Amino acid sequence: MIEIKNLTKVFTSNGNKIVALDDVSLTIKKGEIYGIIGLSGAGKSTLIRCINMLEKPDQGQIFIGGKEITALSGRQLRKERSKIGMIFQHFNLLSSRTVAGNVAFPLEIAGTPKAQIKERVNELLYLVGLADKANMYPAQLSGGQKQRVGIARALANNPEVLLCDEATSALDPQTTKSILALLQDINKRLGLTIVLITHEMEVVKEICDSVAVIDNGKIVENGPLVNVFAHPRTEAARRFIKGVIQIDLPEEVKEYHLRQVDDSKSAVIARLSFIGTSAGEPVVSSLVRHFDVDANILAGNIDHLKDVPFGTLVVELRAKNGGLDKALKYLAERGIEIEVFNDEPTSA
Amino acid sequence: MSQLQPNRSKAALNRFLPGLVGIAALSVLYWAGMNLELPGFLGKLTSPMLWRLLLQSTKETLWMVGVSVTLAVIGGLPLGVLLVTTTPGNVTESPLVYKVLTTVVNIGRSIPFIILLVAIIPFTRLVVGTSIGTTAAIVPLTVAAIPFVARIVESALKDVDKGVVEAAQAMGASPWQIIIKVLLPEALPTLVLGVTITAVNLIGYSAMAGAVGGGGLGDLAIRYGYQRFRGDVMLMTVVVLVLLVEVVQSLGDWAAETLNKK
Ligand SMILES: Nc1ncnc2c1ncn2[C@@H]1O[C@H](COP(=O)(O)OP(=O)(O)OP(=O)(O)O)[C@@H](O)[C@H]1O
Ligand SMILES: [Mg+2]
Numbered sequence: 001m002i003e004i005k006n007l008t009k010v011f012t013s014n015g016n017k018i019v020a021l022d023d024v025s026l027t028i029k030k031g032e033i034y035g036i037i038g039l040s041g042a043g044k045s046t047l048i049r050c051i052n053m054l055e056k057p058d059q060g061q062i063f064i065g066g067k068e069i070t071a072l073s074g075r076q077l078r079k080e081r082s083k084i085g086m087i088f089q090h091f092n093l094l095s096s097r098t099v100a101g102n103v104a105f106p107l108e109i110a111g112t113p114k115a116q117i118k119e120r121v122n123e124l125l126y127l128v129g130l131a132d133k134a135n136m137y138p139a140q141l142s143g144g145q146k147q148r149v150g151i152a153r154a155l156a157n158n159p160e161v162l163l164c165d166e167a168t169s170a171l172d173p174q175t176t177k178s179i180l181a182l183l184q185d186i187n188k189r190l191g192l193t194i195v196l197i198t199h200e201m202e203v204v205k206e207i208c209d210s211v212a213v214i215d216n217g218k219i220v221e222n223g224p225l226v227n228v229f230a231h232p233r234t235e236a237a238r239r240f241i242k243g244v245i246q247i248d249l250p251e252e253v254k255e256y257h258l259r260q261v262d263d264s265k266s267a268v269i270a271r272l273s274f275i276g277t278s279a280g281e282p283v284v285s286s287l288v289r290h291f292d293v294d295a296n297i298l299a300g301n302i303d304h305l306k307d308v309p310f311g312t313l314v315v316e317l318r319a320k321n322g323g324l325d326k327a328l329k330y331l332a333e334r335g336i337e338i339e340v341f342n343d344e345p346t347s348a
Numbered sequence: 349m350s351q352l353q354p355n356r357s358k359a360a361l362n363r364f365l366p367g368l369v370g371i372a373a374l375s376v377l378y379w380a381g382m383n384l385e386l387p388g389f390l391g392k393l394t395s396p397m398l399w400r401l402l403l404q405s406t407k408e409t410l411w412m413v414g415v416s417v418t419l420a421v422i423g424g425l426p427l428g429v430l431l432v433t434t435t436p437g438n439v440t441e442s443p444l445v446y447k448v449l450t451t452v453v454n455i456g457r458s459i460p461f462i463i464l465l466v467a468i469i470p471f472t473r474l475v476v477g478t479s480i481g482t483t484a485a486i487v488p489l490t491v492a493a494i495p496f497v498a499r500i501v502e503s504a505l506k507d508v509d510k511g512v513v514e515a516a517q518a519m520g521a522s523p524w525q526i527i528i529k530v531l532l533p534e535a536l537p538t539l540v541l542g543v544t545i546t547a548v549n550l551i552g553y554s555a556m557a558g559a560v561g562g563g564g565l566g567d568l569a570i571r572y573g574y575q576r577f578r579g580d581v582m583l584m585t586v587v588v589l590v591l592l593v594e595v596v597q598s599l600g601d602w603a604a605e606t607l608n609k610k
Contacts, residue, residue, distance in 0.1 A: 052518050075522075082520035092515035095610045096533040106519040108529065137609040157519075 001030040001193045002051065002161065007060035009046055009217075020046040021057070022217040028195060028210075030160075033187050035208035035225070036197040037240055043217040044197040048163050051195065052084045053077055064161060082110050085154030085192075089166035091146040093138040099149050100125065100134040106156040124152040128182065144175035151182060155190075162186070164196040168203055180207050201240045205229075205305055213237045225305050230273050230337050245303050245312065267318045269298070270328070273337035274311040283334055284315065291327045294318040314341075363598050370591040392580040401568055402584055408482045409564040409592070412557060413550045416486050420493030420550075421543060427453065427494065428501020429527055439513075439523035449498075456495035461553050464488055465560060472560075485562030489553055493546055500542035504535040537608035544600025548593050565589050 009021040020043045028034045038044045049055040051062060053069060062070045069080055093102050100121050107117045125131045128148040138146055147167060154162055164183070168176040184207045187194050198204060204211050204225065212222035215236040221228055229245075232238045274283070284295050300313040319327060331338055380386060381394035392398070427449065433439045434446040459467070465488045472487040473479045508531050516530045532539070555566020565585050573582025 054514060054518060078520040078522060080520075081518060084518070086515070086518040088511060088515060090511055092509065092511040094512055094530065094534060095509075096536060096607075105516070105529070109516070109519055109521045109525055139610050153519075163518075 001065060002026075002028040002034075002195065003061075003063040004028075004047075004051075005061045005063075007047070007050060007057050007062065009043075009050060009055060009057050019217050021050070024060070024214075024217070024219050026212055026219060026222065028193060030193055031187070031191050032209040033184070033194040033196060033207050035204035035211040036195065036214055037199065037201060037204050037211060038197075038214035038236075039199060042214045044199070044214055045165055046217075047214065048165050048195060048197050051161075051163055052081050052086060082106065082157050083159050084161045084163060085157075085159040086163040086165070087147065087150040087154050087167045089169050091138070091143075091150045091170075093146060093149055093153075095138055098135050098137055099130060099141070102138065102149055103152045103156055106153060110157055120156060124155060127155070127186075128152045142175075143171050144179060147171065147175075147179050148182065151179075151186070155186065155192075160193060162192050162194045164194065166198060167196065169198065169200065173202075176203070177206070183207060201244045204240075205244055205303070207306060209306065213240065226275055226308055226310065229305055229310060230275055245301060245310070266320065266322075266324060267316065268324065268328075269314065269316050269341040271339045271341065272313045272315060272331060273339075274309070274313070275335070275337070276308050283331065283336060284313065287327055287330060290330065292320055292323045293327045360602060363602055367591065367595040367598055370587075370594065374588070374591070389580065393584060395580075398581060398584060401572070401581070402565075402588060405563060405565045405568040405585070406588055406592075408562070409551065409554055409566075412482055412485050412489060412554045412562060412564055413547060416489035416493055416550055416554075417543065417547045419486070419490040420497045420546060423490070423494040424497025425501055427498035429505065429531070431498060431502040432505040432531070433523065433527065439517075439526050453495040453498050456491070457499070459492075461488070461492050462556050462559065464492055465556060469560070480561035482557070482563050485554065485557035485560055485564075488560075489550055489557070492553060493550055496549065497542070497546055500546065501535075501539065504538035504542055505531045507538060508534045537604040537610075540600060540604040540607060544597060544604070547596050547600070551589065551593055551596070565592075 004024060004026040007021050007024040008019070011018040011020055022043075024043075024047060026034075036044055036047060046055055050057045051064070051069075053062075053072070057070060060070070061068055064080070064084070067080065069077070072080055094105065097105065103121045103124050104117050107120060112120070121134070122131070125134055128151050130145060130148050130152065133141065133145065138149065141149065150167075162183075167183075168179050171179060180203060183194060183196075186192055187207075196203065196208065208225050210223060211225050211228050212219050213228070213234065213236050214220070215234070220234045221232065221237045228237060229241055232241050272283075284297070287293060288295050294317070296316040296318075298314040298316060300311065302309060302311040304310065317324060317327060328338055377394055378399055380390075381396050381399050384394070385391065386394055430445065431449055431453070434442045434449065436443060465485075468488055468491060469479045471491075472484050475487050476483050478484050512534060513526060513530055516526050521529065552566075554562070554564050555569070557564055558567030558570055565588055569582055569585040569589075572578045573585060
């Protein structure tokens, strides 16, 4: 659906060159919710603003539905833009227009006939649950309601793509949840492709199918959500994941237990990651039953990545007679990710 | 909303109270002048002669200010819009156009009104066929007010949230649609306040219109009140001017607040 190729954007401010995007390439599939996460200043906004050409990239190409948007300008660009919805951190509603007037705005821009506008506005307000607020002004709404107006407005022209620039960053956790639920509902119901940038891993974890981590203008990691969570390859990714699930051994556990593990042939401390169905299975107990192994659970939690259960357990496994290798193999066969801590006791 | 209504009308009454009281007081004086013969200074203040002069001059002032404000808005609004949209990074950016416009506007604003009044006499004659009289005074008033309005429009439009403009761009709005559907409606309350300031300024400027036989309240105050030592005329013209400014300002404030949905 969206194909970004070798995108580069350099800002010059006060004679300093800031490379906001450095050779970024991404493919976003039709109908998926794609999260782009990064720290402040990483280049997230610049990237998403390039997708509808609010920012003109210096190099590279962007294709949306096969059409090269970076090659367009003027009237053609405006026509393409009307098919790309966008919502913003600060909502950016017209304060002089009512809720209905704001939703009608993109339709007026596109030259939709008056009678049709009215009908479509009612439909959209119903969709986002604001049918009773049609004649209110944005100043009379809460943040969550404003963002719903923003969403209704973005959907007015039946876009195929919805761009969300920190759409929930100005909202409290409760409201964030309800807005994310609405986005997910729209994604399912309308088959809309959603690109969502955020600095909150919670948001990504909640609704994204795929995620890209952007750091210093570079995409350092990307792929299906579960993969990135299960195998973060870069420090940047680990930092974000650490924020929402515990992936490192607590300091005191590490110190105490690693000291006990003298021989890695007979004892290990390992982090087991369960993804999907295996998270529901009593793997540890069957391990203990099938092999001559003692398992001591040191830490653990279960979480959800979008709809996929994702669990981690830190266990100390002790085995006599070289049973350990077999035990680990058994776990691996059941689709469990294993990371052994003994090998790098200083990892943090 | 509906619970707010009584409060609102109360606030509106408070806002217009000084103006209403002033108008009532003047009406009483006018009535007294037409029906009673009062002694002393009161008699002077209620003399039918004074009131004829006052009414005539007020009409002239209203005509001069009304027409020149209207023309100044018609001329200044597009200029102000251009000043904004031609700045770098804006919808129809063009550094050259901006530079030319801003220079012209600055020159226009730096010429003292009394000099402008005289300096453009040939132009005035060209436009209205004469260089003296109330209608002739409208030309320099308008010329002086256009750059002023342009700057006021410029600052009002610059205050419009950049994010809202960007949202409109993202929806595929053309520069023209952004001006008509975003910038102007969003800036409307500020624009109304700006027009109010312009009108009040022009009431002041119109006092100098006497220099070209423009008449009006200021002219009355100078010719009778100052040059002929008529304290009663001076006093009443000033009262009417104060009242005029009061009414214009409170109307403008009220309109701006009513339009402001923020
Ligand atoms: N118009 C601009 N002029 C100059 N530099 C800019 C401009 N826009 C962005 N930058 C710079 O580009 C870099 C990336 O900015 P960007 O806004 O994309 O970051 P971000 O990831 O969205 O950050 P945040 O989470 O704070 O919104 C930053 O260093 C920023 O200072
Ligand atoms: Mg940003």
